[in-house]
Amino acid sequence: MPRDSSDTRQRIERHALRLFVEHGADGTSVRDIAQAAKVAEGALYRHYESKDALVAHLFAANYTRFAGELDAAQRAEGTGRGKVRAMVATFCRFFDADPVLFRFLLFVQHGQLARLPDDAATPVTVLQDVMTGAIERREIPRRDPALSAAWVMGLVLQTATFAVYGRVKPPLAPLSAEIAEAAWRAISTPMPAR
Amino acid sequence: MPRDSSDTRQRIERHALRLFVEHGADGTSVRDIAQAAKVAEGALYRHYESKDALVAHLFAANYTRFAGELDAAQRAEGTGRGKVRAMVATFCRFFDADPVLFRFLLFVQHGQLARLPDDAATPVTVLQDVMTGAIERREIPRRDPALSAAWVMGLVLQTATFAVYGRVKPPLAPLSAEIAEAAWRAISTPMPAR
Amino acid sequence: MPRDSSDTRQRIERHALRLFVEHGADGTSVRDIAQAAKVAEGALYRHYESKDALVAHLFAANYTRFAGELDAAQRAEGTGRGKVRAMVATFCRFFDADPVLFRFLLFVQHGQLARLPDDAATPVTVLQDVMTGAIERREIPRRDPALSAAWVMGLVLQTATFAVYGRVKPPLAPLSAEIAEAAWRAISTPMPAR
Amino acid sequence: MPRDSSDTRQRIERHALRLFVEHGADGTSVRDIAQAAKVAEGALYRHYESKDALVAHLFAANYTRFAGELDAAQRAEGTGRGKVRAMVATFCRFFDADPVLFRFLLFVQHGQLARLPDDAATPVTVLQDVMTGAIERREIPRRDPALSAAWVMGLVLQTATFAVYGRVKPPLAPLSAEIAEAAWRAISTPMPAR
DNA sequence: GATGAATGAGAATTCATTCAT
DNA sequence: GATGAATGAATTCTCATTCAT
DSSP states (O other): OOOOHHHHHHHHHHHHHHHHHHHOSTTSOHHHHHHHHTSOHHHHHHHOSSHHHHHHHHHHHHHHHHHHHHHHHHHTOSSHHHHHHHHHHHHHHHHHHOHHHHHHHHHHHHHHGGGSOTTOOOHHHHHHHHHHHHHHTTSSOOSOHHHHHHHHHHHHHHHHHHHHTTSSOSOOGGGHHHHHHHHHHHHHOOOOOO | OTTOOOHHHHHHHHHHHHHHHHHOSTTSOHHHHHHHHTSOGGGHHHHOSSHHHHHHHHHHHHHHHHHHHHHHHHHTOSSHHHHHHHHHHHHHHHHHHOHHHHHHHHHHHHHHGGGSOTTOOOHHHHHHHHHHHHHHTTSSOOSOHHHHHHHHHHHHHHHHHHHHTTSSOSOOGGGHHHHHHHHHHHHHOOOOOO | OTTOOOHHHHHHHHHHHHHHHHHOSTTSOHHHHHHHHTSOGGGHHHHOSSHHHHHHHHHHHHHHHHHHHHHHHHHTOSSHHHHHHHHHHHHHHHHHHOHHHHHHHHHHHHHHGGGSOTTOOOHHHHHHHHHHHHHHTTSSOOSOHHHHHHHHHHHHHHHHHHHHTTSSOSOOGGGHHHHHHHHHHHHHOOOOOO | OOOOHHHHHHHHHHHHHHHHHHHOSTTSOHHHHHHHHTSOGGGHHHHOSSHHHHHHHHHHHHHHHHHHHHHHHHHTOSSHHHHHHHHHHHHHHHHHHOHHHHHHHHHHHHHHGGGSOTTOOOHHHHHHHHHHHHHHTTSSOOSOHHHHHHHHHHHHHHHHHHHHTTSSOSOOGGGHHHHHHHHHHHHTOOOOOO
């Protein structure tokens, strides 16, 4: 009984995501996914070439989509500070809205980042571009934009990580302004004397 | 465990660590490890109950050992600022001294953190205790110590992550003071008006 | 079956034949056939009960049709020698006209011969009947007609096999008379003294 | 309980050979082989890289070994006629001694011949070399040695094939001299006038 | 007649673990 | 302590076949 094809796909993706977060991608078998999504094992292969391809697709699609949201948020602001605030808020809202997806991206990143096309727009590239702009506008010191980007990203991501492990209490949105301000102060740190 | 005198054991751990970083723990078979370490497959079970136990041991032993180093570094300083500086420096030196081990801890953490005993001293608890002390000494604002700890940790770890992915050029030690200063500024951010 | 008017059916058979020769019957999936013939996978089952039935049909239909051609050629001649010449020529023309079909019959024979009805007229039975006739007419020695049939068949088939593997250069038609003469001499070999 | 390693290997090969002949290589699963050989499925992979590799090994090893026997038989004779007689006898003895192996080689040849190294000595090359020698010694007409080789091979192989299908009654050894004589007469056929 | 998503049994293969030597 | 062949359950993936549209 062929159901709506996109329905099958969505069920597979939703349950796969959840299981990957609960037991890891390697700890989740195709059978697990099929059973949770209530489809036959073989059905998965009509939609994805392999289990690996499913993982890669879930990562790449959501990672780059989030990069797009980050970029849109950033574009709506005129100053570096506004951009950082907007991006941090986007991160926090994402975490609050779909913690499962957020955790998936967090957990599998180290196995997947290398598989992205070199020119893919990612949260990292968006952040880095914003840093470059802020430096050019002399809003922050002239340090390696990658370093500034790492700091902003680290502040938010580690807060989210602590939320995942119960050390910080979600939702994160109420903390957004505070994190953004801390991030701005971090990247405003003057360059050390040489 | 460096004080274990068994040569076999050390060979297994060294090569396992490397392979886990290169191909992931699940992507590395006992046979892979045995071949790299030039021992028979069965020999591994003389030293560890299972492959899982090997992974858990490598994580727990090194993670808590590093927590100890962090704590020692922190204790040697009297002020919050000094403690943060010392801890950041310890992080950076660790990354520079043994990038493979650092990456292992970074990559497998999400699968291993939950398996640590609840009362284990970890880098996180060390950081959190330092934050609590700094708050008590009124060196930084009275926010949730977990949040301050997350920020310091995020700043350093994300810088290291960028180093792993080639976005920041190692060694990290030369950046240590700058990162510590940024961290200090971040956690010094005044509490938002309520 | 050439007289089947269905275009779909013909496309299926033609491409199936080619794929079976290229990758073997087991190495060719229904999907492969459907894609090559540009029909849906399910369409195949409108024409054949199963993939197995398709293979069996392709073999049986063509094998017995060829037996018919062989028989017709044989009948047109009055002498054993003429009959052998005519049959060898028919073999060679078949190979030259449709090498793909010839190879298919050659390759799958061992899996299919047992499935033919016991009374089916095949190239083997035709040859054997001709040998029996030639013996009765005292044109060749009185040996087991199966043996004589095997020799004629072997001479032609192995020449064709060498052509398939590039050891003999097609077309075979120009060699037909020579092969037939060799075959005739082989089966004319006097019976050994007892 | 590790039995003698070569024993396991031999059991696998013997039963695989039999099953391949009975049900075809594709019709025989690794599980079938393992059960027949009374080993676990995984044990097979300690000895062969894959099921395919097992098939290929069984073919190549036995096919080339037989080529060696053929060559030895041929070398022991001084004349073309003697060589043909000796080779035909070797074929017949092989069939009689190990019909299962003979049938295996016969059945899978078309899937395996292309996988042999280009320079492998095979029954075909041995036969062809003998034909070349006979032509040089003016024992038989100057036709393409491949053609003469095909005829000798065809005569024997098709007789064996008929024996496999019950059309000729084994053993073949008693027919050996008669087949050899027929083969010799076939390849002695004068070249056609041009 | 045709489509192609879905089925689900079964295939090959991997691999952590055991154990006789 | 060490070896490595053997185990056998589990995994990923394939594929002939079905069936709602």
